[in-house]
Amino acid sequence: QLYKSLKGRRYLIVMDDVWNTEAWNDVRRCFPNDNNGSRVMVTSRILKVARFICPLNAPHVMRFLTVDESWKLLQEKLCGLDSRLCCDDEM
Numbered sequence: 001q002l003y004k005s006l007k008g009r010r011y012l013i014v015m016d017d018v019w020n021t022e023a024w025n026d027v028r029r030c031f032p033n034d035n036n037g038s039r040v041m042v043t044s045r046i047l048k049v050a051r052f053i054c055p056l057n058a059p060h061v062m063r064f065l066t067v068d069e070s071w072k073l074l075q076e077k078l079c080g081l082d083s084r085l086c087c088d089d090e091m
Contacts, residue, residue, distance in 0.1 A: 002030040002031075003031070003032055006030070006031060006032055006038075007032045007034070008032075008034060008036075009036075009038075010036050010037055010038050011031075011038045011039075012038070012039050012040075012041070013031060013039070013040045013041070014040075014041045014042075014043075015027070015041070015042045015043070016043050017043055017044065017045065018042050018043070018044045018046075018049055018053070019045075019046060019049065020046075020049060021048075021049055021052045021053075024042070024049070024052070024053050028040075042054075044059075047059060047061070
């Protein structure tokens, strides 16, 4: 059904946090390659999975956030850029 609805159309599919190669094998046939600029972007924490999915391109490896960076990101998402809206001592 998905293959039929995508066939002949241009699409962007984002698959976040793929954990194993079997998951990719289960869905990759659903995405037609009509050479029209369509893309499937996949993220994975597992380097082996990323290399399996796209063996010709080196994966972009990102580092984990530090505790301080994670805390700052959470505050920005909860309170916006105005950190006065959050009370640091209570969080």
